[in-house]
Amino acid sequence: MSATTTATRRRESPLARAVRLGGLRIGYEVRAYFRQGDTVFFTFLFPVVMLTIFSVSFSEASFGQTADGDEITAAWFFLPAMLAAGVLLSGLQNLAIDIAVEKSDGTLKRLAGSPLPVMSYFIGKLGQSFVTGLLQAAVLLLLGFTVFQVPLPEDPANWWVFAWVFTLGVLCSAILGIALSAVPRSGKSATAVVIPITLVLQFISGVYLRFSDLPEWLQNVAAVFPLKWMAQGMRSVFLPDELVVLEQNESWDHPGIALALAIWLVAGLILTSLTFRWIRKDS
Amino acid sequence: MTTTENVVEVRDLRKTYGDLAAVDGVSFDIHRGETFALLGPNGAGKSTTIEILEGYRDRTSGEVRVLGVDPQKGGLDWKARLGIVLQSSGESGNVTVAEQLRAFAALYPNPRDVDEVIAAVGLESKAGVLIRKLSGGQRRRVDVAVGIVGRPELLFLDEPTTGFDPEARRSFWQLIRTLQSEGTSILLTTHYLDEAAQLGDRAGIIAGGRMVDLAPIDEIGGADARVPFVRWRENGAVHERRTHAPAAVVTELVARLGGEPEGLEVIRPSLEDVYLDLVGHEHASDLSGEALNETEAAR
Incomplete structure (x- = not known):
């Protein structure tokens, strides 16, 4: 390395350094993600597999009609649900397991002894969730559009809603994943701790079951957690507007979605700053 | 500091x-x-x-x-x-x-x-x-x-x-x-x-x-711990003597036994030997009891 670059690096502010190294970490984390066979299947392809199963097995069933009298197919109905599930899996499930494993296999201990800022590590993980989640959403949309002929929205306003629901959803879910990674006591138990949580959330939040079919008290329980709001946001983008009558209060409630996700994001940040340590000292 | x-x-x-x-x-x-x-x-x-x-x-x-x-x-x-x-x-x-x-x-x-x-x-x-x-x-x-x-x-x-x-x-x-x-x-x-x-x-x-x-x-272990020893077999028993002059001991042995001593070795304690000595004899189980006694006696 030349003397000039060394000098430049010396002058770099700690924040700029953390962000630059965070950017490098994203590339590293995304590469590692796709080389891990089980995450590619259980996190990346899982919603794709589920969308295929649901679309095929309920291909005879109708999920309502549009104002123009078109049938709403199972694929159409479940596409937004699986997009929301993908956001939860890419963020929360992926990071909670990944970081718990890194904690117990010595990865974090090695990083703790290096001059990597904690913030860069987080940027790398959030970036991994964002990039893999976005690719996953693209695969789901492509599958829905080409194979199952789901009509995609033409109004740019819908895509704007998709953009912010997706981004806020991934950030929120990724931060909660980092916070949740403190719970499993070992890397081996991580899957057993995390998957039941995400599975229950998916069942009560309108991913696998039609949300409007759930009893009201269960809908209210689900409304405490972020996945219900992500799924609602995705439905507002991809389902015809007539189906808004199936929502709670018969409204897509975009401000409510933004508020719920923002509250969980802040809660996740606070939890993370309280619980995240490179290593458990003196364990 | x-x-x-x-x-x-x-x-x-x-x-x-x-x-x-x-x-x-x-x-x-x-x-x-x-x-x-x-x-x-x-x-x-x-x-x-x-x-x-x-x-x-x-x-x-x-x-x-x-x-x-x-x-x-x-x-x-x-x-x-x-x-x-x-x-x-x-x-x-x-x-x-x-x-x-x-x-x-x-x-x-x-x-x-x-x-x-x-x-x-x-x-x-x-x-x-x-x-x-x-x-x-x-x-x-x-x-x-x-x-x-x-x-x-x-x-x-x-x-x-x-x-x-x-x-x-x-x-x-x-x-x-x-x-x-x-x-x-x-x-x-x-x-x-x-x-x-x-x-x-x-x-x-x-x-x-x-x-x-x-x-x-x-x-490590001090100068004494580095003192070489001469080991040989005589009448079926292993003998060991620590000495600063191993050559003299060997010469004397050859003279006394009237020929080549059986199983003759001149050993300079390695760091490992010195270390095992320092951390305690429970780690030094490879030394035979008799040799150990003679080593102790030679100190």
């Missing part, structure tokens, strides 16, 4: 867990450019000591300075001057050797050339291979490469050659000698006493949380 001469200064270091003192009043310095070997049986307090110096554990009491900084308060700038090779690594290894080294090199202000480091640990042919597909010894070499890629002033090597075949250990020693010639200070723990003898300038021996000896490698 001065900080220019010494890269590590430890005074009366204690670490207790409840009633148990894992480290019980250890003091030592490591001079700049020196390789210091910390030796001792498992559970003696070596790892606790080294982890306190690396900033992984907090001490109960005592003074510690590493590169002039208290490790409990060491920031990123301080970490950038250290290289740490931990005792074990079980990482999933889903990146290639070259990717891993580039990722770590990027963290340091003045890193070594990644390709040169890969070559130095003998992994040129594996640069593009996923770390999880490497053998245990090869993974260990990646650990060492990650430890030195940041051009550390002080390198911690915690049992670095565990799992190496003899050839890999020789080339590892060569690598360490190169680092030494560049002025890197090194704290080494190892179970291989020959490794400590090959690489170390000074050694400290820890047993039961205490430093039982601290000296240049060739003076």
Whole structure:
């Protein structure tokens, strides 16, 4: 390395350094993600597999009609649900397991002894969730559009809603994943701790079951957690507007979605700053 | 405390867990450019000591300075001057050797050339291979490469050659000698006493949380511990005599026995022998009871 670059690096502010190294970490984390066979299947392809199963097995069933009298197919109905599930899996499930494993296999201990800022590590993980989640959403949309002929929205306003629901959803879910990674006591138990949580959330939040079919008290329980709001946001983008009558209060409630996700994001940040340590000292 | 001469200064270091003192009043310095070997049986307090110096554990009491900084308060700038090779690594290894080294090199202000480091640990042919597909010894070499890629002033090597075949250990020693010639200070723990003898300038021996000896490698145990002994067999029993003049003893034996003594050996205690003596005889079970008695008698 030349003397000039060394000098430049010396002058770099700690924040700029953390962000630059965070950017490098994203590339590293995304590469590692796709080389891990089980995450590619259980996190990346899982919603794709589920969308295929649901679309095929309920291909005879109708999920309502549009104002123009078109049938709403199972694929159409479940596409937004699986997009929301993908956001939860890419963020929360992926990071909670990944970081718990890194904690117990010595990865974090090695990083703790290096001059990597904690913030860069987080940027790398959030970036991994964002990039893999976005690719996953693209695969789901492509599958829905080409194979199952789901009509995609033409109004740019819908895509704007998709953009912010997706981004806020991934950030929120990724931060909660980092916070949740403190719970499993070992890397081996991580899957057993995390998957039941995400599975229950998916069942009560309108991913696998039609949300409007759930009893009201269960809908209210689900409304405490972020996945219900992500799924609602995705439905507002991809389902015809007539189906808004199936929502709670018969409204897509975009401000409510933004508020719920923002509250969980802040809660996740606070939890993370309280619980995240490179290593458990003196364990 | 001065900080220019010494890269590590430890005074009366204690670490207790409840009633148990894992480290019980250890003091030592490591001079700049020196390789210091910390030796001792498992559970003696070596790892606790080294982890306190690396900033992984907090001490109960005592003074510690590493590169002039208290490790409990060491920031990123301080970490950038250290290289740490931990005792074990079980990482999933889903990146290639070259990717891993580039990722770590990027963290340091003045890193070594990644390709040169890969070559130095003998992994040129594996640069593009996923770390999880490497053998245990090869993974260990990646650990060492990650430890030195940041051009550390002080390198911690915690049992670095565990799992190496003899050839890999020789080339590892060569690598360490190169680092030494560049002025890197090194704290080494190892179970291989020959490794400590090959690489170390000074050694400290820890047993039961205490430093039982601290000296240049060739003076460990004191002059008496280095006294050679002559061993031979006579009337079916093994005899041993410690002496500063082994040649004279052998001459006398030849004269007395009227020929070549049976099973004759002249032994200069290795660092390993001296070490085993220091950490206690329960580790020295390979000496026969009789030989031990004669050794004791000769003192």
